[in-house]
Amino acid sequence: MQIGLIGLGKMGMQLSLNLMDSGHEVTAYDVNAEAAAALSASGGIGVRSLEELVRRLSAPRKIWMMVPAGDVTEQVLRQLKPLLGPGDIVMDGGNSNYKDSIRRAEELAAAGIRFLDIGTSGGTEGARSGICAMVGGDAQTYREVEPLLRGISVAYGLLHAGPAGSGHFLKMIHNGIEYGMMQAIAEGFEILDKSPFEFDYEQVARVWNNGSVIRSWLMDLTERAFSKDPGLSRLKDVVHASGEGKWTVETALDYGAAAPVIALSLMTRYRSQDEHSFSGKVVAALRNEFGGHAVVAAED
Amino acid sequence: MQIGLIGLGKMGMQLSLNLMDSGHEVTAYDVNAEAAAALSASGGIGVRSLEELVRRLSAPRKIWMMVPAGDVTEQVLRQLKPLLGPGDIVMDGGNSNYKDSIRRAEELAAAGIRFLDIGTSGGTEGARSGICAMVGGDAQTYREVEPLLRGISVAYGLLHAGPAGSGHFLKMIHNGIEYGMMQAIAEGFEILDKSPFEFDYEQVARVWNNGSVIRSWLMDLTERAFSKDPGLSRLKDVVHASGEGKWTVETALDYGAAAPVIALSLMTRYRSQDEHSFSGKVVAALRNEFGGHAVVAAED
Amino acid sequence: MQIGLIGLGKMGMQLSLNLMDSGHEVTAYDVNAEAAAALSASGGIGVRSLEELVRRLSAPRKIWMMVPAGDVTEQVLRQLKPLLGPGDIVMDGGNSNYKDSIRRAEELAAAGIRFLDIGTSGGTEGARSGICAMVGGDAQTYREVEPLLRGISVAYGLLHAGPAGSGHFLKMIHNGIEYGMMQAIAEGFEILDKSPFEFDYEQVARVWNNGSVIRSWLMDLTERAFSKDPGLSRLKDVVHASGEGKWTVETALDYGAAAPVIALSLMTRYRSQDEHSFSGKVVAALRNEFGGHAVVAAED
Amino acid sequence: MQIGLIGLGKMGMQLSLNLMDSGHEVTAYDVNAEAAAALSASGGIGVRSLEELVRRLSAPRKIWMMVPAGDVTEQVLRQLKPLLGPGDIVMDGGNSNYKDSIRRAEELAAAGIRFLDIGTSGGTEGARSGICAMVGGDAQTYREVEPLLRGISVAYGLLHAGPAGSGHFLKMIHNGIEYGMMQAIAEGFEILDKSPFEFDYEQVARVWNNGSVIRSWLMDLTERAFSKDPGLSRLKDVVHASGEGKWTVETALDYGAAAPVIALSLMTRYRSQDEHSFSGKVVAALRNEFGGHAVVAAED
Numbered sequence A, B, C, D: 001m002q003i004g005l006i007g008l009g010k011m012g013m014q015l016s017l018n019l020m021d022s023g024h025e026v027t028a029y030d031v032n033a034e035a036a037a038a039l040s041a042s043g044g045i046g047v048r049s050l051e052e053l054v055r056r057l058s059a060p061r062k063i064w065m066m067v068p069a070g071d072v073t074e075q076v077l078r079q080l081k082p083l084l085g086p087g088d089i090v091m092d093g094g095n096s097n098y099k100d101s102i103r104r105a106e107e108l109a110a111a112g113i114r115f116l117d118i119g120t121s122g123g124t125e126g127a128r129s130g131i132c133a134m135v136g137g138d139a140q141t142y143r144e145v146e147p148l149l150r151g152i153s154v155a156y157g158l159l160h161a162g163p164a165g166s167g168h169f170l171k172m173i174h175n176g177i178e179y180g181m182m183q184a185i186a187e188g189f190e191i192l193d194k195s196p197f198e199f200d201y202e203q204v205a206r207v208w209n210n211g212s213v214i215r216s217w218l219m220d221l222t223e224r225a226f227s228k229d230p231g232l233s234r235l236k237d238v239v240h241a242s243g244e245g246k247w248t249v250e251t252a253l254d255y256g257a258a259a260p261v262i263a264l265s266l267m268t269r270y271r272s273q274d275e276h277s278f279s280g281k282v283v284a285a286l287r288n289e290f291g292g293h294a295v296v297a298a299e300d
Helices: A010-021 A033-041 A050-056 A071-083 A098-109 A123-129 A139-152 A166-194 A201-208 A217-228 A244-255 A260-273 A278-291 B010-021 B033-041 B050-056 B071-083 B098-109 B123-129 B139-152 B166-194 B201-208 B217-228 B244-255 B260-273 B278-291 C010-021 C033-041 C050-056 C071-083 C098-109 C123-129 C139-152 C166-194 C201-208 C217-228 C244-255 C260-273 C278-291 D010-021 D033-041 D050-056 D071-083 D098-109 D123-129 D139-152 D166-194 D201-208 D217-228 D244-255 D260-273 D278-291
Strands: A002-006 A025-029 A045-047 A062-065 A089-092 A114-121 A131-136 A153-162 B002-006 B025-029 B045-047 B062-065 B089-092 B114-121 B131-136 B153-162 C002-006 C025-029 C045-047 C062-065 C089-092 C114-121 C131-136 C153-162 D002-006 D025-029 D045-047 D062-065 D089-092 D114-121 D131-136 D153-162
Touching: A002 A010, A002 A050, A010 A025, A010 A033, A010 A123, A010 A139, A025 A033, A025 A050, A033 A045, A045 A050, A050 A071, A062 A071, A062 A139, A071 A089, A071 A098, A089 A098, A089 A139, A098 A114, A098 A166, A114 A123, A114 A139, A114 A166, A123 A131, A123 D278, A131 A139, A131 A166, A131 B201, A139 A153, A153 A166, A153 B201, A166 A201, A166 A217, A166 A244, A166 A260, A166 B166, A166 B201, A166 B244, A166 B260, A166 D278, A201 A217, A201 B131, A201 B153, A201 B166, A217 D278, A244 A260, A244 B166, A244 C244, A244 C260, A260 B166, A260 B260, A260 C244, A260 C260, A260 D260, A260 D278, A278 D123, A278 D166, A278 D217, A278 D260, B002 B010, B002 B050, B010 B025, B010 B033, B010 B123, B010 B139, B025 B033, B025 B050, B033 B045, B045 B050, B050 B071, B062 B071, B062 B139, B071 B089, B071 B098, B089 B098, B089 B139, B098 B114, B098 B166, B114 B123, B114 B139, B114 B166, B123 B131, B123 C278, B131 B139, B131 B166, B139 B153, B153 B166, B166 B201, B166 B217, B166 B244, B166 B260, B166 C278, B201 B217, B217 C278, B244 B260, B244 D244, B244 D260, B260 C260, B260 C278, B260 D244, B260 D260, B278 C123, B278 C166, B278 C217, B278 C260, C002 C010, C002 C050, C010 C025, C010 C033, C010 C123, C010 C139, C025 C033, C025 C050, C033 C045, C045 C050, C050 C071, C062 C071, C062 C139, C071 C089, C071 C098, C089 C098, C089 C139, C098 C114, C098 C166, C114 C123, C114 C139, C114 C166, C123 C131, C131 C139, C131 C166, C131 D201, C139 C153, C153 C166, C153 D201, C166 C201, C166 C217, C166 C244, C166 C260, C166 D166, C166 D201, C166 D244, C166 D260, C201 C217, C201 D131, C201 D153, C201 D166, C244 C260, C244 D166, C260 D166, C260 D260, D002 D010, D002 D050, D010 D025, D010 D033, D010 D123, D010 D139, D025 D033, D025 D050, D033 D045, D045 D050, D050 D071, D062 D071, D062 D139, D071 D089, D071 D098, D089 D098, D089 D139, D098 D114, D098 D166, D114 D123, D114 D139, D114 D166, D123 D131, D131 D139, D131 D166, D139 D153, D153 D166, D166 D201, D166 D217, D166 D244, D166 D260, D201 D217, D244 D260
Parallel strands: A002 A025, A002 A062, A025 A045, A062 A089, A089 A114, A131 A153, B002 B025, B002 B062, B025 B045, B062 B089, B089 B114, B131 B153, C002 C025, C002 C062, C025 C045, C062 C089, C089 C114, C131 C153, D002 D025, D002 D062, D025 D045, D062 D089, D089 D114, D131 D153
Antiparallel strands: A114 A131, B114 B131, C114 C131, D114 D131
């Protein structure tokens, strides 16, 4: 099947190769001309503009966007919309906020353009060899692109989740769970690291990943990380967050859902981003006031 | 290889069958004579007393205990110790506290008896088809029983973790991580359940378990649970805790390790065990005092 | 000084009496004609419409709104704006979101109307005898109404916090802290309640409120609450939340600030609002799947 | 009334002055001879040994210990016990673990010596001008020393809480609540500090401490701290913990009580004590593995 792809970054390029492996014909555009050229070299058709991309596809066009969520996605959609016609299908495979996806589905529908929000998971490895795809939008539209989606997903890793927004909603919650799972694993190793035992963390991760209740892809990755850097001495303990975790907590607040572990996992990341904690200083100052407790002076 | 097994409960029986599948000869004792008889019927040798168990094994004996941690384990060891001789090996495959295991290793060593603390994971399914085993104790002793351990473990699911206590220590931390992972998954579904979307939870668990970052055995079990009871309407929201989670948090406190997500996962279980929360009443009472906020009277 | 007051509810009536005690002249409107009549009976001037309220005040008018935040505040402002003229001052003493206050200050400024956002704290008692007032807005405007504000605030309980929005911002954060403090106190009594000791909670609250590090108005209220109902048996453990706590957490998320205790205090309230916890069911189901752990059936 | 005091440190010296102000006769011992001499210079009787202390007091002796909890308290009691006789009363005013106090009460009772565990709060200021005292032990014994206790406590700041251990139990829980309250206040200022507003924190603490719901001694101390160092730039964000917070969480675990906010406040302190967080490194490593997310290298 013919597909147009916008965005040949880390994920988009791997997805293109994956789609071509499944026998689909990929025409792709990226702001970076070199990326488009690299795709051409790999058997796809790299193009130089959105106009060219649209022109080369037969109607009803099937276009997959794989660009950064937020402003970039918004801007690309604004440029793309006037180029498309009734019946064309736009799939947003990025990490867009589900509320934006609901709004975009409506805005495009007004012009007869069909929209699917597709939450994807699996990392860059998955993009190449098989992702997990959660799809929101109209059922008939879903069926029309299902062959494409099957081509890039692992078996059972494809779901038509529900109406517009539900795909990105599921992806968002997936990431919230991911934050919690990662933090749980990290805390386990934190305790091991402070214990008097001298564990080999790579071996620990390996044994935990084989036969145990906590075996998981994240534990597999833990093993890999320790195999490369046994004490993680080459890394800083600064953890960034790309949006979905925050949205998950905001959504929990909106619906009055208790999600303490996910909220805490997010806030632990925030804490990690500050070299100094102002709240820590306030508590230290208070202890000093009432108890004359020794305080570590900043110049120490 | 010949092995003596004490305790033919949920886990012990499955382990016995697993050991026999691997070609080992299982002689087993259980306080419940019917369980011993059932083992005999399955190709093993069920015996009627610890004395008989010990008598039937050739020295150096290899004995695996699979009984409830705490008092029962302590009592069985007290009965077993005088029956054994120098060089015999006792393996505790239960969920004992690692501090007890360190003490027991020392106490038995004084009588020349060798001891291994073996944390096991994988549930009843794993006990039958292949567990994850984390072993603490002397390296030479470990090597002597390694064929038995390989026989019941999945590939890569066996680790000599370190000195006495380290096996049960690793199992304890494993369970702490498990608490956090389970809570993270549960919170994700909590938000889904309060959202306006109408997801099919079995399908959600399935898609998340195929190709995604959070694919894991726990997600597999989530899928199974929803396949049997789509809204979990047959269950109460009461979650018990068997000890290791509490020990993990206590250990974190002992070492000054921050493990907020694990601590919270445990306390969420405590909360679930109370029908009414006294702390909730206190906050409600305070709001009533200062703000005249409407309070839900107990008789409502 | 002359002041117009809109909203004679729980807080507004007490504030009016407080203002009159300080020698100010209160003209007030409420949708409920009986409330306006009650004010007239107490020495103020109850009026029947916003138009009458405005007509009776000399320019530049000073109007204090004490109505529910959100839609009601928005609606009243929409009706009020065309009645007012350049130089008039509107003070919002309610629990409005600070973002709304920033927007309203701008919208009113376009018509030459001045706006102050005034976060107030102290409960109904404080409204009568002296509140804490945090004021956001233009410094000159603040100075013009300072006599009114001093009349209803306790000594040192009045602050011009900064530009528009800063008053409600401070009040919001105040409530976030309040959530955390209340939860901390409540958890203390939760542990007392589960301990084998038999404490008299009223006496405990009293001793803690005299001379200790945790003495506070909230502890005073705790004592009062236990004096009326020693075991809080007349209350349900359901705790509602009126908005500022949620906004505090959202603000923390927006600024990447770690506020785990405030977030958790809020989520504990959410949990209290559900009779059954779906997340609890999910964890119970998972334990059942892997361990065959006994599960409490819903019909038990 | 005559009292013997052991320990003239930060708290003990202030308490001695306080007792003398109330007309009591203080005989005191400290390992530091200079402290004893200082007491003599202030109107008390500083002695050079425990033997001298005991000899100078008339039976039944009333002895107040104000020494560090744990080993020191244990050691002093071991030295003191053989010097005392039936009917003598030992009061432990330190921060001992309540389980130790229960045990000590029993051990001393076997020799006819009476024991009271007295949790005290109020900081060094309170020690001088009036503390909060929570007393555990026999009611008759309590009545005999009540005049002494009234002499050093603020009005209503004295409670006979219950049997042996209950005084230190209440003090422990008090400190747990204190941890939570301090963390809540600190998080509030953390958010202020990250907000675009430019608040004067001393003024904010002052307004919050006058008339608001969160007015409290801790807020008073917050104001004082900011008055000395407006941005707390002279402090590090490292917060130590002296034991009671940990015991509170352990007690919560023992009784299955949910105390998430107290647990989290403690763990936030643990986090503050590490320059680098190993758990943070693990999460950073995992993000790097699955997403190729940029990681901050340790050498940056």
